[in-house]
Amino acid sequence: MSNAEKQPEAGKTSFRWGRLVLVISLALNLMVLGIVGGAVLSRGGPSGPPRIDVLSFGPYTAALDQDGRRVLRREIFAEGKGVGNVRKLLRQDFEAVLAALRATPFDAEATGVLMNVPTDRIAGHADYVRQHVLELIMQMDDAERAAYADRLEEKLRKGPPRPDKPPRPPQDRAAD
Numbered sequence: 001m002s003n004a005e006k007q008p009e010a011g012k013t014s015f016r017w018g019r020l021v022l023v024i025s026l027a028l029n030l031m032v033l034g035i036v037g038g039a040v041l042s043r044g045g046p047s048g049p050p051r052i053d054v055l056s057f058g059p060y061t062a063a064l065d066q067d068g069r070r071v072l073r074r075e076i077f078a079e080g081k082g083v084g085n086v087r088k089l090l091r092q093d094f095e096a097v098l099a100a101l102r103a104t105p106f107d108a109e110a111t112g113v114l115m116n117v118p119t120d121r122i123a124g125h126a127d128y129v130r131q132h133v134l135e136l137i138m139q140m141d142d143a144e145r146a147a148y149a150d151r152l153e154e155k156l157r158k159g160p161p162r163p164d165k166p167p168r169p170p171q172d173r174a175a176d
Contacts, residue, residue, distance in 0.1 A: 022108055029115045057129040063152035068136050075132055086125050093118040 061072060093114070100111040140148060 026108060026112070029112065057126055057133050059152055059155040060133050061129065063148055063155050064133070064136065065148075065151070068148075072129070072132055072136060076129065086121065089121060090118050093121060 061069065064072060096117070097111065097114045100107065100114050137145060137148065
C-alpha cells in the first residue's frame, strides 16, 4: 500500500479525534453551565432563598462586618449591578444557549460561544464586587483590617455552610 492510499484513512482518524474532542468539550461546558446556572437561578431549596451573596466575592464579602456588607450592598444596588439584574441577564444568556442547543442544524461553534457568555458575565460581576471589597478594605485602619483578616481566616477554615454537617468548633489560635 502506498502513502497516497493511506492519506484518506489518516484524515478520517483525525476527524474522529476532532469530533471526540468537540463532544467532550461540549459535555464539560454543559456540565459547568448546569452547575453555575443551577446555583444562580435556583429559588429556595435546602439553602433557602437566594441572597445578595449568590454572586458575591465568596469569603471576602462574607468576612466583612455588618456595616461593610451594608455599604457594599448599597453601592452595588445604587449602580444597578445587584444580583437581580445579573440574574435577569443570565436567564437571557441561558435562553440563548437553549435555543442554540435546539437549533437544526446544530452549530457547535456558535453554541460554545454562547456558553461562554454567562461564565464571562459571572466573572465580570465577581471582578466588579472584588474592586468594591478592595475599596472597603483600603478604608479600614490597622485594627479593622486585622479583625477582617481574622474573620476571613475563620470563613476559609470553616468553608461554605453545608446543611448536612454541623459547623466546626472554633480553634484556639494561641495553640498554633
